Amino acid sequence: MTAPNPAPPGAQLGDWVAGVTELVDAGFDYLDLLTVVDWPDAGEFEVVIHLVNGDAQGVFAHTRIDREAPVLDSLVGILPAANWHERELAEMFGVTMTGHPEPTRLLLADSPVAHPLRKDVPLPRRQDRPWPGAKPEPGRRSRRTPRPHGAPDQPDRDG
Amino acid sequence: MQNTHGAIALDASACTSCMLCVRECPDWCIEIDSHTVEVTEPGARRPRSVAVLDRFTIDWGLCMYCGICVEVCPFDALRWTGDTDYSAAEVDDLRHGVERLEQFGTTSD
Ligand code: SF4
Ligand code: SF4
Numbered sequence: 001m002t003a004p005n006p007a008p009p010g011a012q013l014g015d016w017v018a019g020v021t022e023l024v025d026a027g028f029d030y031l032d033l034l035t036v037v038d039w040p041d042a043g044e045f046e047v048v049i050h051l052v053n054g055d056a057q058g059v060f061a062h063t064r065i066d067r068e069a070p071v072l073d074s075l076v077g078i079l080p081a082a083n084w085h086e087r088e089l090a091e092m093f094g095v096t097m098t099g100h101p102e103p104t105r106l107l108l109a110d111s112p113v114a115h116p117l118r119k120d121v122p123l124p125r126r127q128d129r130p131w132p133g134a135k136p137e138p139g140r141r142s143r144r145t146p147r148p149h150g151a152p153d154q155p156d157r158d159g
Numbered sequence: 160m161q162n163t164h165g166a167i168a169l170d171a172s173a174c175t176s177c178m179l180c181v182r183e184c185p186d187w188c189i190e191i192d193s194h195t196v197e198v199t200e201p202g203a204r205r206p207r208s209v210a211v212l213d214r215f216t217i218d219w220g221l222c223m224y225c226g227i228c229v230e231v232c233p234f235d236a237l238r239w240t241g242d243t244d245y246s247a248a249e250v251d252d253l254r255h256g257v258e259r260l261e262q263f264g265t266t267s268d
Contacts, residue, residue, distance in 0.1 A: 131187060138210035
């Protein structure tokens with residue numbers, strides 16, 4: 001059983017570009033954050049944006065896209081600063097950014113790798129290195145071996 | 160210094176090697192080796208096990224400065240400092256042991 005996904009702050013946008021355009025037109029024209037939250041159990045990605053206005057007030061908004069065939073309309077036309085954020089999300093989560101002017105890799109090497117920020121992609125570094133927390137603390141009597149949070153074969157205890 | 164922080168300093172004398180920070184760190188930056196010794200205090204009926212910290216390292220090449228280790232330490236052995244001048248030419252030199260971790264925050268900036 002999984003807990004229901006906590007709703008992120010801000011409005012859920014039906015039409016991503018139109019909704020963000022409304023916020024930009026209302027003065028929230030500084031892009032502070034654009035990211036994706038992976039909800040594997042729900043089969044969805046949640047795209048989250050945080051915009052700031054000239055009075056340093058912020059507003060969140062979000063939208064959900066299908067995790068199996070993730071496609072999102074690019075915001076670069078209305079928010080040029082979204083360019084690198086969207087390229088990062090494209091490679092880290094495998095989201096296709098429709099209408100992006102430069103849909104190439106930004107951070108990762110140009111070799112076939114999985115999208116490393118998807119929760120079901122094991123990090124190779126974690127497979128060849130033992131978890132430092134597995135060592136027992138001094139005086140531990142319990143025989144339960146501690147496990148790292150978020151390891152693929154054990155759900156994160158918070159999620 | 161406000162709204163900023165630098166390195167995390169260790170107070171090894173406060174650390175009980177409880178492993179909480181090691182286990183909670185999302186980036187696996189912290190490694191601890193420790194052992195226990197039996198100490199019999201005057202008047203005590205039985206010897207007491209005391210943890211001795213042999214090694215404590217933070218790998219700044221992995222750390223993302225989330226502060227979870229500072230939050231989770233029940234003994235306030237970890238604390239934020241304003242020190243930011245600890246870059247290194249080699250990745251291995253970003254792994255600091257007790258000696259360097261204890262020095263953070265001791266020189267005023
Ligand atoms: S600040 Fe975060 S990433 Fe860095 S050592 Fe502490 S828990 Fe790990
Ligand atoms: S949580 Fe604190 S007391 Fe426990 S091992 Fe880490 S630094 Fe030491």
